[in-house]
Amino acid sequence: MAIAIGNAQEPTSHFLRLPIELRRNVYSLLLPSTISQPSQAHTNTLWRRGCISLLQVSHNFYEECADMLYSTNTFEIDIKYDSIKFHYSWLTHSGLKPKILYPFPSNRFQRNIQRIRHFVINVEHVDSYQGMIKYNCGGSGLTAGVQGQVRDFVQQIRTSRNFGRIVIRLSDGNKALNDIRRVKVHCIEREKNTEVTQSVLDPFRDLKDVRWAKVGGSVTPEYATEIERAMLRAT
Secondary structure (H helix, E strand, O other): OOOOHHHHOOOOOOOHOOOHHHHHHHHHHHEEEEOOOOOOOOOOOEEOOOOOOHHOOOHHHHHHHHHHHHHHHHEEEEEEEOOEEEEEEEEOOOOOOOOOEOOOHHHHOOHHHHHEEEEEEEEEOOOHHHHHHHHOOHHHHHHHHHHHHHHHHHHHHHHOOOOEEEEEEEEEOOOOHHHHHHHHHHHHHHHHHHHHHHHHHHHHHHHOOOOEEEEEEEOOOOHHHHHHHHHHHHO
16 A cells, blocks of 8 residues: 555545554554563563554654654663663564663653553662662662652652553662572561552552553552552543
8 A cells, every 4th residue: 555655645635534443453563662572571572573664754654653652652761870761672673672761751751751551660779888889879868869859759750640550660779799698697688678669659659540550560559559559540
């Protein structure tokens, strides 16, 4: 099917006369899209690269393509003590999975944040030892800093009232240190700190009307259930 890009801004564009369902089918073949990995729940979200030049054709094209690009795909967000980043990872023809981290929100997202419905959110709360190395901060200050970033993120997206799937994963930092922490003393310390570190997810209680929510990682089952129920609750 020819899309007649040169005439797309004209009211007589043949493509824009097609039913919206058919136009969306065409867009789905051309625009970037996330790849479903149902059997790999803890892997990063992967994108299939596509053509975003369609958004520059005309106002009608922009509105329809932006709505589909942002509302149907899953956006992975990395939240740390010092940053909030959009985790963009794509699959190459050779099977490689390169990634780029973009500040979130930025100019590329600001206009369309309310369109985003699906999130995978990775929240990192390192221990005080790693916190002093990475951020020169530890203890309650480290927890407050991570929670502040989570709160800022929630404030940015909470205006959306049409959330679909939201997955939240809390990690405790560098996986390479997990073997060291398996000794009894460190395990006891981690159990005592879990209730404190998981509190960084408290701002997610302010998200409402989420269709499907899942909280996992370094949290207790009871706390995960509380956050999930709060997010599923209607306003």
